[in-house]
Amino acid sequence: MPVSMDASRTKSQSDAKNAREVEDLKTKDAKVRAHEQAHVAAAGPYAKGSPHYEYVTGPDGKRYAVGGEVEIDTSPIPNDPDATVRKAETVKRAALAPADPSAQDRRVAAEADQMERQAQTEKSQEQVQQAVAQTYDGNGLKASSKPQPFAFDFSV
Numbered sequence: 001m002p003v004s005m006d007a008s009r010t011k012s013q014s015d016a017k018n019a020r021e022v023e024d025l026k027t028k029d030a031k032v033r034a035h036e037q038a039h040v041a042a043a044g045p046y047a048k049g050s051p052h053y054e055y056v057t058g059p060d061g062k063r064y065a066v067g068g069e070v071e072i073d074t075s076p077i078p079n080d081p082d083a084t085v086r087k088a089e090t091v092k093r094a095a096l097a098p099a100d101p102s103a104q105d106r107r108v109a110a111e112a113d114q115m116e117r118q119a120q121t122e123k124s125q126e127q128v129q130q131a132v133a134q135t136y137d138g139n140g141l142k143a144s145s146k147p148q149p150f151a152f153d154f155s156v
Contacts, residue, residue: 018059025056025064032065035098039070039105043094046073046087070094074108076115081123088116 036051047070054067074091077083092112095105 022058022060025058028066029064032068036068036070038097039072039094042097043070043072044090046090046094048073072108074111074115076119081119081126084119085116088112088119
């Protein structure tokens with residue numbers, strides 16, 4: 001039995017729709033992978049492994065990445081505010097590395113800013129404590145106000 005023109009046209013339209021969907025999925029997959037790789041490249045040693053992707057199966061039966069994430073260590077470095085500042089700067093660069101940072105990327109960058117400010121505050125406090133320690137002796141006396149030894153002359 002011959003295939004009707006309507007059935008042939010419908011199949012052709014369906015094939016074209018599927019082809020457009022596959023092309024869209026390929027484009028999305030490339031963007032998602034580039035986005036996550038930008039995070040990994042900028043995060044350096046603070047990236048915890050490889051990106052994790054969310055996939056959908058296209059009409060061609062292949063899997064395409066449509067979302068992803070990279071876990072990045074955002075914890076401060078204990079007892080080292082200078083290292084924490086450097087780490088926060090790296091984390092922020094990694095969060096904002098993709099051409100189109102997501103809302104989550106911007107949140108991570110804001111958290112890195114907060115971590116950097118906290119480390120700067122700790123560093124300032126340490127500097128004040130060191131200055132105080134250099135200025136005052138253990139008895140709370142100003143170092144320059146310590147009594148100077150002197151000798152009495154009792155000769156007449």
